Amino acid sequence: MRAIVLVGALASAVFLFASASPAGAQAGDAQAGRAVYERKCALCHGEKGDGKGPGADLLDPRPRDFTTGIYKIRTTVNKTPTDRDLFDVITRGMPGTFMPAWDVLPEKDRWNLVAYLKAFAADKFKEAPKKQELPKEVASSPESIRRGKEMYEAIECNKCHGAEGRADGPSRPELKDEWGHPIRPANLTKRWTFRGGGGRAEIAMRLTTGVLGTPMPSFIDSVEKPDDIWHLANYLASLGPESPHYATLLTAEAVNGDIPADPVAEFWKRMAPQNIPLVGQVTIDPRNFNPSIDMVALRAAWNDKEVAFHVTWDDPTQSGADAAKKASPDVVSLQFPQKVAEGADRPYFLMGGDADAVYLLRWENGKGATEASANGPTRIVPLAGGEVTGQAAYANGQYRLVLKRPLVSKGPDRPTFQPAVFLPIAFQAWDGGAGETGAKMSLTSWYYLRLEEPQSSRRFVVPPVVAILTFAAMLLVVRVANRRA
């Protein structure tokens, strides 16, 4: 009798255990996790797991304090994340933050880490995770996206995320996380920076559960119908690509006729953007560990007289120089070598060096376009007498700018733009509203820009003519051969 009871208890225990661990989740070994943690995680998250590692103060968003047991990304109704949630964050990292993807670690190590992280807040994990179910999936369609947009406006996502989703809403400057640190809303047009992933289902889950410890609330009880969660997710997914598809080689299109100076002209919209990632300048002081501008999109065109650069970038705060408020202006700068040298030699990428100056095409909000030469970020000398022009438009958290210059140089301080040459180009940007000025900028290393050669209509004429001539010759050969026979 006792044996039967025991077997029954055992069986039900096994059953309970099996049903409690979701597909693929493994029980980790906290002690083994500790060894990995101290090697890989403690630098930021601290040996005690309190988010106060030696590197923590440089990071924004700050590293998680595991002792709180509060996790942003979860698929549960209550605060407790599932083991799988933690495992996924370790594996994928937190896009848009300093938390890298740890998929380089063996899977076993990651499960052991999960167990160790939970041990930092054992009392918080006493409450079992309660799985959040999503409403039945609604496939994306124009109607669904339209309904999603309607909901976006009705529930006022724009208050934080902005009218077009570029994180420029009026509540942005007030937002704080649960520990009182300023926190930024997500730029909804850049899905690859979504902390919990940019897929539709992941977006729907974030809308449903909210993001714990941040101002982002749960919306599952706050939409008109549960379906709206999916309409919203479909709409958000329609605001931008899942991946930025960064360009490698940049090209300027050859154009017959005028190039519009207006950055919102149809001409520019027809051209595909070439996305270039920017990173914070961390080589010299003051370093910028948390750059505001992480990407610029370049469109470029040239004709027989001039070259034009159309630059688009997101900046949630439009700001000009204001000495009284100690405010810095928004600036973007395109960098070229002063002379296009033979071979692979290029000036130092960080605005040139002592011996090798760079040429800068700059645009500053409130001041307009200027030219400068530089031997480093602190040695910028304006160049007078140029013919650069600039026209910018700012709307809903985004700048669009056209910078134009004659192809031919006016002197030794400026390069001449020639077609079919790989011209080194680099970018720098400053978000004045985020306090970026001087060396505190975001930038790229050198890229190459190529002015495409004019595409004459010969390529449409020559191949068919050759084909016809060949065919005629064939006919001739056949006829001659037949006649001989």
Place this chain on the structure above:
Amino acid sequence: MRRALGVVLAAALVAGVALFVQRPDPVDAQGGGTVEVTVTYNGAPVVEKLKVNKDTEKCGTEAVIEKVVVGGNKGLANAVVSVPTAKGAPKMAKATVDQHGCKFVPHVTAMTPGDLELKNSDDILHNIHTYSTANPSINKAQPKFKKVMMEKFEKPEIIKLTCDVHSWMLGWVAVLPTPFFAVSDASGAAKIENVPAGKQTVEVWHETLGKQTKEVDVKAGQVVKVGFEMKK
């Protein structure tokens, strides 16, 4: 003799039953006393002001955050006064907080464990973000069409209410272990009725000035006055 004993026993029994029956359910106690509390603060009011950059037609152009409200005779408003030693059935009246004019109204709500009704009469988005440890913390959007939400707070605790959309919005919900409570008015006065007679502890809590307690002797049918002077 035997009869006398019987009478005495019967009398004792009647008295006992009577006593037992009379032992009141404290909420309805007719034998309870009234505690009249005056809360004062010998300091300046603390009022923060903030320029509003959105929803000005609902919120006004200037947000006023009243952290310490001092009225006539140094009376301190928005202090929660309770008698934690007095037990009784929870108050059945529903507690309500309204989000009105981009403020939590009332600024301080006291309740016994149970449901809290959250209203949004502003016709704009608010989000209810609670800071709590004993109860699950909540961060739920309340868009303009969601006029009423109900939330459960089952454990006694003082909970901070915020709205991330309007960062100046601040409110407090005191979930109390006793139904004997009141919130001080503009003159610093709070009245708690039907408090069970006997030695009781009166507690005062204020969001920035902290907590104080005092012992009082509550007598049935009488009013006992107690004053608190809050200090920084």
